[in-house]
Every structure is written in structure tokens, then in C-alpha cells.
Amino acid sequence: MSIQPLMEAHWPAVSAIYAAGIATGNATFATTVPAWDEWHRGHLAHSRLVALDEAGQVLGWAALSPVSGRCVYGGVAEVSVYVAPAARGRGLGRELLLALITESEANSMWTLQAGIFPENEPSVRLHEAAGFRLVGRRERIGRMADGRWRDTLLLERRSALVGTEQALEVTDGRYA
Numbered sequence: 001m002s003i004q005p006l007m008e009a010h011w012p013a014v015s016a017i018y019a020a021g022i023a024t025g026n027a028t029f030a031t032t033v034p035a036w037d038e039w040h041r042g043h044l045a046h047s048r049l050v051a052l053d054e055a056g057q058v059l060g061w062a063a064l065s066p067v068s069g070r071c072v073y074g075g076v077a078e079v080s081v082y083v084a085p086a087a088r089g090r091g092l093g094r095e096l097l098l099a100l101i102t103e104s105e106a107n108s109m110w111t112l113q114a115g116i117f118p119e120n121e122p123s124v125r126l127h128e129a130a131g132f133r134l135v136g137r138r139e140r141i142g143r144m145a146d147g148r149w150r151d152t153l154l155l156e157r158r159s160a161l162v163g164t165e166q167a168l169e170v171t172d173g174r175y176a
Contacts (some may be wrong), residue, residue, distance in 0.1 A: 001092070003099045004047035006061055009069060011036045013048065013058035014082075021082045026120045030144045040115040044077060046107040048165065051092050051097055059087040064104060067113065075110040075163055081126070093123075097130045110163025115141075115152040132157040149156075 006014065015036075032043070036129035064077035079100065080082040083093045104112055114132060116123045128134075132152045132155040140149040 001059065002052050003049050003052075003095065003097070004052055006050045008036055008040070010050050010058050010061070011039075015039075017058065017061060017084045020085050025144075026117045027082070029142045029144065029150070038056050043080075044107075047077070047094060047103040047109070049103065051087075051096055059084050060092050060096050060139075062100040064100070064109070064112070075108055077109055079111055079112050079114045079127075081123075088122075092106055093126050094129065097126060098173045101130060101159075105159050105161050108162055110159045111156055112159075113154065113156045117152055118151055120137065124155070127155045127157075129165060130157065144165045 015033045018030075019033050022030055022033065033039075042065055044066060046064075048063045049061065050058050051061055060081070062079070062081045064079060067076045067078055079094055079097070081097050081100070083096070089171055101112065112132070113135075114123075114127050115138070116140065118124070118137070123167035135154045135156050138152045138154055141152050143149050
């Protein structure tokens, strides 16, 4: 397996994996997969990864979305990690998340956050193992298409390399 930058050419496989996540009912509030252009606009240009098998097939993907358009939150992003159903349980999600963390820090991100349904216990464990901590539970924060209210757990990971007092320096108007 190798981890590579996610490119538009990967979108058919990436969108199929996203659709499989949507179908579980425990991965996202989304009900449909967007077109590439919409997905592309909604995610940061950096820190987009795919995991490929030896034949070049996409097994999973990870990407970051901005949490706000305000410049003070320029180093904060929401994490997405999805693994193809046939590839789950092999540590692929862990490899993608760890690579995403490394990539995010190389791009001056100081906080990553994840909103996870409490029922998605494997995802909660994955994020905790990668250094995310539970910040809290957001009760009835969103409503599913079928009318059910859902809670999410808010987890975050603060970088030890970016945005700390020890690492803080201004470069090109941004804090590293």
C-alpha cells in the first residue's frame, strides 16, 4: 500500500468509498455524494490523500475541510477519513489519519477536529489512538434526512509542532 496525493482522477473511486460511508448511516449527515467540483471547493487544496494498493486501486481517502472562512481559524480544519468496506480492519484508516496529520502540520495547521457519531465506535477509537481528545458531546446537533436527531462527539488534536508557544513565529503573515 502507498499513500499519495488525492487527484481528480481518483474521484470515481473516492466518491464510491464516500457513498459506501454514507450508506452506513453512521459516517456523515450527508445523504448524497457531491460532484467533484463541489467536493473540491469544500476541501483544503493541501492535505488530500488516497491509499492505493499495489495495483493502484483506491482503498481509502482522507482530506481536510476548513472550519471557518475567518482568518483567525486558518490553521483549524475538520478531518474526513473513509476506507472502502473491503479494506476495513487492516489499519488503513490509521495510516491515512497519521499521514493526514503529518501533511496538515507541513501546511501550518495547528488544530484538527472531528465530529463523529457516538455509534461509530471504530472511528472514535481511531481518532483517540492518533492523539485526538474528546472535547464534548453535541446533543441533537443535526437531523438526518429521515427526521432522526443525532448527537456528535467533538474530538480535537492540537499539534505539538505548529501553533505552540515554542513553535510560534510569524512567516509571510501566518503563524507556524
